[in-house]
Structure formats: C-alpha cells, structure tokens
Amino acid sequence: MGSCSPQLPLINLADKTLEPGSSKWAEVRSDVRKALEDFGCFEASYDKVSLELQESIVKTMEELFGLPVETKQRNVCPKPYVGYLNHNNLSESLGISNANILENINEFTQQLWPDGDGNENISKTIQLFAEKLVEIDVMVRRMVMESFGIEKYIDEHLNSTEYRMRLMKYIAPPDGDANTTVDDNADLLAKLNIDGVGPTVGVKVNADISDDVNANASANADVGANVTDDTGVNDDLNVDAEANVAVGGGVNANTDLGVGVNVNSNVDVNAKTGATGGDGVEANDDNEEKKLGLPSHTDKNLFTVLFQHEIEGLEVKTEDEKWIRVKPSPNTFIVIAGDSLCALMNGRIRAPYHRVRVTEKKKTRYTAAIFTCPKPDYIIEAPKELVDEKHPRLFRPFDYRDLFTFYHSEAGRKVPYTLQAYCAVSEA
Numbered sequence: 220m221g222s223c224s225p226q227l228p229l230i231n232l233a234d235k236t237l238e239p240g241s242s243k244w245a246e247v248r249s250d251v252r253k254a255l256e257d258f259g260c261f262e263a264s265y266d267k268v269s270l271e272l273q274e275s276i277v278k279t280m281e282e283l284f285g286l287p288v289e290t291k292q293r294n295v296c297p298k299p300y301v302g303y304l305n306h307n308n309l310s311e312s313l314g315i316s317n318a319n320i321l322e323n324i325n326e327f328t329q330q331l332w333p334d335g336d337g338n339e340n341i342s343k344t345i346q347l348f349a350e351k352l353v354e355i356d357v358m359v360r361r362m363v364m365e366s367f368g369i370e371k372y373i374d375e376h377l378n379s380t381e382y383r384m385r386l387m388k389y390i391a392p393p394d395g396d397a398n399t400t401v402d403d404n405a406d407l408l409a410k411l412n413i414d415g416v417g418p419t420v421g422v423k424v425n426a427d428i429s430d431d432v433n434a435n436a437s438a439n440a441d442v443g444a445n446v447t448d449d450t451g452v453n454d455d456l457n458v459d460a461e462a463n464v465a466v467g468g469g470v471n472a473n474t475d476l477g478v479g480v481n482v483n484s485n486v487d488v489n490a491k492t493g494a495t496g497g498d499g500v501e502a503n504d505d506n507e508e509k510k511l512g513l514p515s516h517t518d519k520n521l522f523t524v525l526f527q528h529e530i531e532g533l534e535v536k537t538e539d540e541k542w543i544r545v546k547p548s549p550n551t552f553i554v555i556a557g558d559s560l561c562a563l564m565n566g567r568i569r570a571p572y573h574r575v576r577v578t579e580k581k582k583t584r585y586t587a588a589i590f591t592c593p594k595p596d597y598i599i600e601a602p603k604e605l606v607d608e609k610h611p612r613l614f615r616p617f618d619y620r621d622l623f624t625f626y627h628s629e630a631g632r633k634v635p636y637t638l639q640a641y642c643a644v645s646e647a
C-alpha cells in the first residue's frame with residue numbers, strides 16, 4: 220500500500236477568461252467531467268482565496284481546537300449528526316450546518332463562547348472562507364450538469380442542496396502501535412466509541428498514569444461518541460458524546476480525550492483499535508487502519524470541496540485500487556464527488572474512496588471542507604436524460620437521509636458499497 224506515482228488532475232478554475240459560455244469554459248468543463256469520470260476527484264487551482272483569508276482560517280482552526288474539550292463538545296446541532304468528533308485520538312473535527320449563512324455560523328461560535336455571545340471575528344472568517352468553497356462547488360456543479368446535457372435542471376439542483384462545513388485537525392500516530400502519552404495528571408480509563416465513517420471504529424484507550432503531581436488522582440472518562448455522517452466521515456456527524464469524569468480528590472484532571480494531541484507526559488495510553496474498512500480492502504489490516512486519521516470511505520453527499528493546509532495526509536483511491544497521495548500546494552482545493560452525485564449522474568461519475576494518513580510528526584494538519592448535501596425530503600434520482608439502453612438506471616430514487624441512516628445501520632456497516640447495497644436497481 221502507500222503512495223504511488225499517479226497524480227490527481229489539476230484544473231485551473233480561476234482563469235480570467237473562464238466565463239459560462241466561453242470557449243475556456245467549455246474546455247475546462249470537459250476536463251472537469253473527465254477528471255470526475257476517471258477519478259471522482261481533482262485538484263482545483265483557485266487563486267481567488269486571498270492568502271490572508273487562508274491564514275485566518277488556519278488561525279481560526281488553531282484557536283478553535285485549542286479550546287478545552289468540554290467546550291468543543293458543546294458543538295452540537297439540532298440536526299442529528301452534526302457536531303464535535305474525535306476520531307481515534309488522531310483527528311478531531313467541528314461541524315457547522317448551513318455554513319454559508321452567517322447566522323448559523325454565529326450559532327456555532329455562540330455554542331463555544333456563550334458568555335461572549337459568540338466570536339465575531341471567527342464567525343466572519345468562517346463565512347468568508349465558506350463562501351469561497353461554495354463558489355468552487357457551484358462552478359463545478361454547473362459544469363457537470365452542462366457537460367451531461369442536463370443544464371435545464373441546474374437551478375432546481377442548486378436550490379435542492381445545503382452546505383455543511385467541517386473543520387478538521389489531524390496529528391500523526393505515535394511511534395509504535397499502541398503507546399502514546401498524554402498530558403494528564405490522573406489515572407485515566409478512557410473508552411471512546413466512535414461510530415462514524417464508512418468503517419466502524421471502536422477505540423479503547425487505557426491509560427495508566429504515574430502521577431507525579433497529584434497523588435491519588437483518578438479520573439474515569441467514558442466518552443461514547445456516536446458518530447454518523449453525511450459525507451462519509453466528517454460531515455453530518457452525530458456526536459453523542461457523554462463524558463463522565465469522576466475525579467478523585469483535589470485532582471486537576473484534564474481528561475482531554477478530544478485532542479489526542481496532549482503528547483507530553485505522564486500517561487501511558489494503550490490504544491486498541493478495531494476497525495472495519497469501508498471498502499473491504501483495509502478491513503483486515505488492523506495495523507494500517509489504526510494509523511489513519513480517517514479510515515477509507517466515500518463521501519455520501521454530492522460534492523466536497525476541501526482546503527488542506529501545508530501538511531499532506533489525504534489519499535484518494537484510483538479505479539485500479541492504487542492510492543494517490545494528494546500533496547497540498549498553494550491555492551489549490553480538492554474537489555471530491557460523493558455517493559449522492561454518483562447516483563444523481565446514474566453512475567457516470569465515480570465517488571472515490573479516500574482516507575487520511577498523516578505521517579508528518581512535528582506538525583498538525585488542518586483542513587476545512589464544505590460538503591454539499593441534498594436537502595431533507597429532496598429525492599435523488601437520475602434525470603431521464605441520463606437513462607437509456609446503454610445506460611440503464613442504476614439506482615432507485617432515495618432521500619439522502621435514508622441513505623445515511625442505512626449507512627450507519629448494523630447492516631449498512633457491513634457492506635462494502637453503501638450506495639449499491641442500499642439502492643442498486645440490480646446486481647447485474
């Protein structure tokens with residue numbers, strides 16, 4: 220396994236002459252289609268996001284993830300499946316629904332800073348950044364629909380979606396399989412159950428601390444995180460986190476389970492991960508799976524537009540089952556097609572498996588992504604123009620939420636291909 224030579228197509232979406240109707244537009248549109256047919260994914264070069272804004276979103280993420288875990292856990296959403304998530308202690312993420320609308324972002328910052336009535340600067344930065352990712356999403360969706368001759372549905376299609384945003388932080392796994400140290404001054408028995416992602420991951424952390432400061436310190440933290448998501452992994456998470464922290468006397472117990480970054484000190488953590496790979500390929504490769512910041516999955520939504528800052532980690536699987544390691548480069552964003560788009564396009568576009576494997580030990584990897592999701596009650600169904608003798612209908616119409624519920628059901632977790640198992644018209 221590991222990285223290999225193929226690269227994702229790189230497509231410039233910011234050319235000055237790129238206007239709908241222009242010859243440049245037609246040229247780029249056909250590149251976009253080809254990239255999505257072949258890889259389900261491409262690297263978009265887009266220099267319309269200022270460096271200042273890129274720096275601000277990274278600073279914002281540093282600030283947000285630097286908050287105490289109890290604060291971050293307040294990131295819950297009335298909609299199920301959106302909120303704070305810790306995955307395997309190697310990554311954590313925060314989610315915002317309808318993230319292109321300032322009021323919703325304000326709600327998010329108010330959850331984190333209820334006393335200060337939110338955080339205006341952070342809200343603004345997120346909004347401006349989300350707007351830019353949405354620009355890319357809208358342009359790509361237009362191109363896709365035009366290139367398949369279904370442009371008459373563009374308005375309906377654009378109106379049938381909503382945007383979720385996820386801010387993510389990753390660290391490299393510690394050396395060795397099972398031991399890491401976390402900064403804590405207590406005996407800690409932590410159990411994390413994270414159900415999310417295509418793969419189901421159960422993490423058990425047993426930490427014995429030789430407490431050098433507060434003798435007799437003990438904390439039992441039991442965090443049950445029930446994570447489901449729209450996108451495959453991070454989007455639309457239901458983090459049903461419940462933390463019971465019982466601290467024995469006078470202890471400064473910083474049971475910061477949410478971070479996985481407290482790598483300093485007095486606690487030995489034995490982490491055992493049981494992971495079931497979403498694509499059936501990594502399923503038995505426990506060792507590899509354990510080191511992933513995000514296990515292999517397809518996104519369940521329509522499109523994901525991802526900003527990755529400096530540190531690599533994203534890997535995308537090709538049709539012939541090779542992993543492409545996507546190196547971040549300035550002013551580029553990764554566009555990934557999800558299962559809902561694959562269904563809408565009657566299978567003409569791939570929804571690629573991808574995962575996150577961070578190897579850089581010294582730096583934290585931050586990513587920010589917009590997930591375009593079908594609105595509740597909207598039925599995803601390939602338009603008749605995409606169905607003919609050569610292209611028989613592949614999927615039955617469905618409501619995205621139902622696909623999602625299936626994905627996280629007992630049965631759904633066992634199948635290698637969620638979309639096929641859920642709504643394929645026939646196995647043939």
Ligand SMILES: O=C(O)CCC(=O)C(=O)O
Pocket residue numbers: 385387450451452453454513518525527532533573574575586588
């Ligand atoms: O953070 C990344 O590089 C990828 C995130 C991802 O795949 C997801 O959230 O679905």
Ligand SMILES: [Fe+2]
Pocket residue numbers: 450451452453516517518523573
């Ligand atoms: Fe994903």
